[in-house]
Amino acid sequence: MNPTRQTPDMKVVAVVTANELRERIRSKSKLKGRQADEASLAEVRALIGPRPADGHHRDMLIEHLHQLNDAYRCLHARHLVALAKEMNIPIVEVYEVATFYHHFEVLKDGEAAPGLTVRVCDGLACELAGAQDLLARLPALLGAQEVRVVAAPCVGRCEQAPAVVVHQYPVPFATVETVIHALNSGYAQHPRAQGATLFIAHGYSEKSVSPPPPQHQVAPAYAGYDVYRANGGYALAASDLASEEGVERLITAMEDSGLRGLGGAGFPAGRKWRIVRAQPAPRVMAVNLDEGEPGTFKDRTYLERDPHRFLEGLLVAARVVDAQACYVYLRDEYHGCRAILQAELARLQADPPCPLPHIELRRGAGAYICGEESAMIESIEGKRGEPRMRPPYIAEVGLFGRPTLMHNFETLYWIRDIVEKGPHWFSSFGRNGRNGRKGLRSFSVSGRVKHPGVKLAPAGITLQELVDEYCGGMAEGHQLYAYLPGGASGGIFPARLANLPLDFDTLQPHGGFIGSAAVIVLGQHDKARDAALNMMRFFEHESCGQCTPCRVGTAKAAQLMQAEQWDNTTLEDLSQVMTDASICGLGQAAPNPVRCVQKYFAHEIGGGL
Ligand SMILES: Cc1cc2nc3c(=O)[nH]c(=O)nc-3n(C[C@H](O)[C@H](O)[C@H](O)COP(=O)(O)O)c2cc1C
Ligand code: SF4
Secondary structure, eight states, rough: OOOOOEOOOSEEEEEEEEEHHHHHHHHHHHSSSSHHHHHHHHHHHHHHHHTTTTOOOOOHHHHHHHHHHHSSSSSEEEHHHHHHHHHHHHHHHHHHHHHHSSTOOEEEETTOOOEEEEEEEESSSHHTHHHHHHHHHHHHGGGGGGGEEEEOOSSSSHHHHHOOEEETTEEEEEOOOHHHHHHSSSOOGGGGOOOOHHHHHTTGGGGGGGGOOOGGGGGGOOOOOHHHHHHTTTTTHOOSSSHHHHHHHHHHHHHHHHHHHHTOOOOBBHHHHHHHHHHHHHOEEEEEEOOSSTOHHHHHHTTOOOOHHHHHHHHHHHTTTTTTEEEEETTTOHHHHHHHHHHHHHHHSSSSSSOOOEEEEEESSOOGGGGHHHHHHHHHHHSSOOOOOOOOOOSTOOOOGOEEEEEEEEHHHHHHHHHOHHHHHHTTTOOGGGGGGGSSSEEEESSSSSSSSSEEOOOOBBBHIIIISSSSBOOOOOOOOESSSTTTSSSOOEGGGGGGOOTTTGGGGOOOTTTTTEEEEEEESSOOOHHHHHHHHHHHHHOOSSSSHHHHHHHHHHHHHHHSSSSSSHHHHHHHHEEEOOHHHHHHHHHHHHHHHHHHHHHGTTTTO
């Protein structure tokens, strides 16, 4: 019998112990809410493996959702309930995460799993190359094969436009015929997607490179572990970096080279290393391989050719800030890259040239916002990718609450060359010494040029020079009309601004920025307003929805931008509130294409502001 006590109004009540209370809550909660059924639990356990002694780790939620999604081509509600139970997470949290990411489809009980998915990229470069025609024709042609055709935001293959992804396999330069062929044969191949010219730049012979994994033939052959080491690879990582002098030498080299973060923000790499290193241990590192900015495909291009150059940069940076663990976040669209990274990481770990930090490969799930650094951290922690308020900055409080060094893939890719060839090797590039621009930039060029692709060119090169000297000029029948210097966020410039030096800090006075150097070129038959609408629809689709100005502003702007004559006053109102009141760079930069059209292409929209 329970002990009793007297309440202030003199009633005698039984005293409930904490354990009893917990048990009551547990038994009550069993009555409420949906319970996991044994069959679903067994299916979930078979995929995610046995429960570790300390329970399933919360941050693995998205990885486990991928395992279910891969196996069933969707997420059944019953599996989500079972996963919540198995991971000891509230069901609502599992649902919140599962429904946030575009690559997960949650099905109610009784709903049939979808067939194979064909994603037609409707990013700007693909739209210019005929994506809408594919989207109009494919459903009727493929319906009989139980295939679902959907439009997808930029899949990072703009130089192969129009790009289609059949299940997980890319079809470059897609036509109705090649998509059908890919469906029937399991993967696609196109001669123009082959070639490994970048090997020459790094001194590998084309014969010495490994063949790509057979199911990902679209990627060219790449330099595997043995080839990389045979060419002097990992000598830097294996050298004495841990001493104070060694670390100082590396940080100084980064500072002297002028290397700035190549993910878009352009923060000086050496300074970032100093800031993170000064924070209390333990420290961690995260690599941004989300490459979601429409028009950007440089990270994929380099990774498909020389993955260890990046991995060595990762090891060096991790050593400098003494990071205990490193998380590599790769966008889900890059299945071929994932296969390469998994294979080459395993080779590196089997024969390490130096002590390695704990390295984990994490898979995005189709959310552009997860490229924003704090959203990426949320995602690696297994949550919805919603950007955090700052301060604190991630260098102080980042992944798992620890000081975090985050870098774009390409920033790390250049480290070995900068240290080996000397910081002045990198800083000696720069077109005509114009405005003191220094270093190299990897421009992802797409649109109406003869030879699209990644063009490694000196910082400060102009658009006109880039097109003429690196892209073989404009495509047949096209004259330069306009260009986007920095993907969706970097604005749209008219041809008369084709002589601006392309670099960090040079384009802001004109209402744009270089960002990740994704250059999309438009010809005289294209319209800047169509490009701006394409971008705004992208932002609307990708807004995480956390702040009203961005969530509602992008949707409302996309609606207004369809009118023959733009309501510039209302659009400017929206632009101002998005710029002023959005938490992160997505909402803050979303008005750039609108404002550029109002400023430079007023004749297309019935007049400017
Ligand atoms: C909306 C948004 C999307 C972003 N997407 C990417 C991305 O896909 N890849 C990337 O490297 N950086 C991206 N960034 C920049 C990152 O937040 C961060 O600045 C970068 O990863 C830092 O690395 P870095 O200093 O080496 O450039 C994005 C930023 C914003 C605001
Ligand atoms: S600006 Fe947009 S994407 Fe960024 S946090 Fe706000 S709602 Fe999310």
